[in-house]
Amino acid sequence: MAKVQTRNRLRIWQDVIFALFIRGLQSKFNDKFGISWAIIQPVSFIFILSFIRGAMNGAETHSMPTFVFMVYGIVSLTFFLTTLSASSKALQKDKPLYAFRQVVPISSFVASSLFEYIVKIVVILVLVIIMWFIDIDLTLHDPITVIINFTLIWIIAMSLGIIFSISSAFFPEVTKFQQMAQRPMLFISAVFFSLQDIPKEFWPYLEWNPLLHAIELSRQAAYPNFGAVGVSQQYVYLCTLSLLFLALVVYKRYWKQAISL
């Protein structure tokens, strides 16, 4: 009969995340579109939205092509929202799998968020190809900062997802609060407007939002003449660190009860 390897914890963790990842692929996309649907759907959504706004705004917004300006905003926002929703549903979705001792919720969180990360990278590649074809002047002055901010958004979304996921295991009402809370994100994250377009007296209502900072900073990193004001990279780091820490504390304290309910 089949022999079992002795694995250390890290190896088990790797294997389980890989297995969950493949399982996600296999179970999600077995219609005719297959896996391509995961790419086509967000690309078309982002493309249409950016295109409409781009057409209305004129060719340039703060030295950036308007289309690119919109792409930064909408890709970051949808990335945040899809990762948040994937991560916050992960616990419930994989509940039957916790029958296997090796499968623990943190693997579900990581696997489902990782899936969103990879989908978004492919989405961005496809968008870049489209932009190249329609002759948009695409420059990327400081790719490292863009990648860092992109990843920070991902960590923030995953951490919030973990917190929501675990608290909704105890209080199902949390899901409703979460849906309500993420609705205004589209309007308060500098997706359509840059912070510099907004009168200073309204800044205090927007400045708390790390997603806004991350989006503006990515634009600034890509187009040095963008002129982002009122944003700080330190603040994004600080938010990411505190949310991740909070998520891990909540996780460590409550995961066993959450799957034993």
Place this chain on the structure above:
Amino acid sequence: MIHLNNVTKYYPSQLGNQYILRDVSFSFPEDRNIAILGANGAGKSTLFRMLAGSEYPNSGSISSSASISWPVALSTGIHAQMTGRENTRFIGRVNGVANLAKYEKKVQEFAELKHKYDLPVKSYSSGMRARLAFACCVAIDFDIYLIDEATSVGDQKFKRKAKRALMDKSVSANIIMVSHDIKEIRHFCDSAVVIKKGQLNFYDDLEEAISIYRKL
């Protein structure tokens, strides 16, 4: 082989916490095939799931150096949209099976799924699903198998096959079993643990345990 250290387990409810185990310290003896007996609602399945690591006690800990199977309920971890083969590979990966291709083949043979193995599980009959789940479990070498009325799966022929496989297993490995079928318990087990009022008692003699269980 399995040690429970000050384990307390309860479920919260409107009527206060419903205790299943209260500060239990207990060791399952080695090299025995053990039945878990108890009245309905006494917490057999919960204890079972805690031994498997599918659930955790509210306080205390459960430790073991042996490798323990997952509770082979009717379709643990089987995803209806995935094919039998994909499901097998998932279970193999999670459990760290060294040779997935060989494992796949074994499961296919044992579950007698033939070409249906490559169709989504949603097209299977319930018997076939149970056969797949059972085959996935017995095809892996564990020290202890947790069997939850799983020998009642499939048709007569498969039942016999499942029983034979488990009997072969009980030579090199051990079985912990939850079942209401006394005949089945006599067939596989040589001793028993009775759950009563949040405490566990081990009985070396199966017949003694059964007579106590009948009085519960």
